[in-house]
Amino acid sequence: MRIGPVHGIALLSTGLLAGAFGYGAVNLVPTFHAVPLSMRLSFHAELMKMNGITMQAAMGAAFLSSLALAVLAGGRARLIASAAGLLTLASFLTTRFGNVPINGQIKRWAVTSAPAGHAEILGRWELFNDLRTLTALAAFGLLIVLALRVPGRAPSAL
Template sequence: MPIRLVKSLALLTTGALAGAFGYGAANLVPTFDAVPLEMRLSFHARLMEMNGITMQGAMALSALSAAALAVMTRGTTRWLAGGAGLLVLASFLITRLGNVPINGRIKEWAVTSAPVDHAEILDRWELFNLFRTGTAFAAFVLLILLVLRRPGAEHEANRPA
């Protein structure tokens, strides 16, 4: 029974993470590009303040639940869960090392002015956003495959391998 709960939590949290990143990539980023720069900077800075807690929480729950599932299982299930956890970790690292520093600059620009090379920096933010969205979706796909596997295909004992 605990494995089913952890499996469900991993699938739920990773699906929510992929959905949130997917929504941003499909809807927010094109909207950012369609409005005046000042509006984008102001909205982007405020949005990232709100996302700071929720998205990091979603990434933490996704990574921890996938890691717990990998520890609790063995064989292919362990590999799928571990892979999903690593992909979520990649989303986190891309966010912390790529997007977050640029978010800090955007926050400054919102109250001052954007530098001459702002378009290149915003393009880099969008590239990081695509990468983290891709890794989150890949993690979700691995967990879907894990859940859809034929029951009994591999014994999932609640014991160490």
Template sequence: MAVAGISSLALTLQTRGRERALAAAATLLVGTSFLVTRFGNVPINGQIKVWATTSAPADYAEILHRWDLFNRMRTSTALIAFILLVITAVAPLRGRRESGPASP
């Protein structure tokens, strides 16, 4: 996740205009995915590890539902960030192709 955050931030700093906005949005989404993982899923994973040696609490279904919501959120933010980065990376190539070959 650190590489995704650093590389999307680097792309934000290297681009201009629409591509910069897309890369910045991707950077924010990667950061959101990290925060949801760190403060949402990881603590619940710790609880679940305890269940392996003891027993699940009475409200285990609610805890698993909350974990699933966090997982869907972090997966969605990561996927959208990836799509934005692909669009950002492909946009300059598309622009060159549409403008045709350079004149000598």
């Protein structure tokens, strides 16, 4: 199998992941702060219905394609692709064990009411969101580094 198509898929999937998380961090989170809490909770709960499927698929594709690239590449390229894969795995683990449990709480609050300590919990969600965004961006950046290698040289020659 040629390494180029695998690298392209890895770039595309990590780029989509980083872009989605980046959009959320730059646009959605500030909007959450600008609207009434009840609106934020309702919107957040609805958004997570679709995000639960699409973002996990994006994280899985980014991880698997980075891993496949690491297997096919050699030398420093293997290390860089492996690091990108580990960073996408970190995004997934942060999401699964950080954001998702809080999303469950937010879903309950949307139909009832937020508890007294809700601001701290929402702040933790935002911290996890920032972390997963940074790990996804770093993974994408590493794969860009591989794409910008000297033309005509194989990734294993890095």
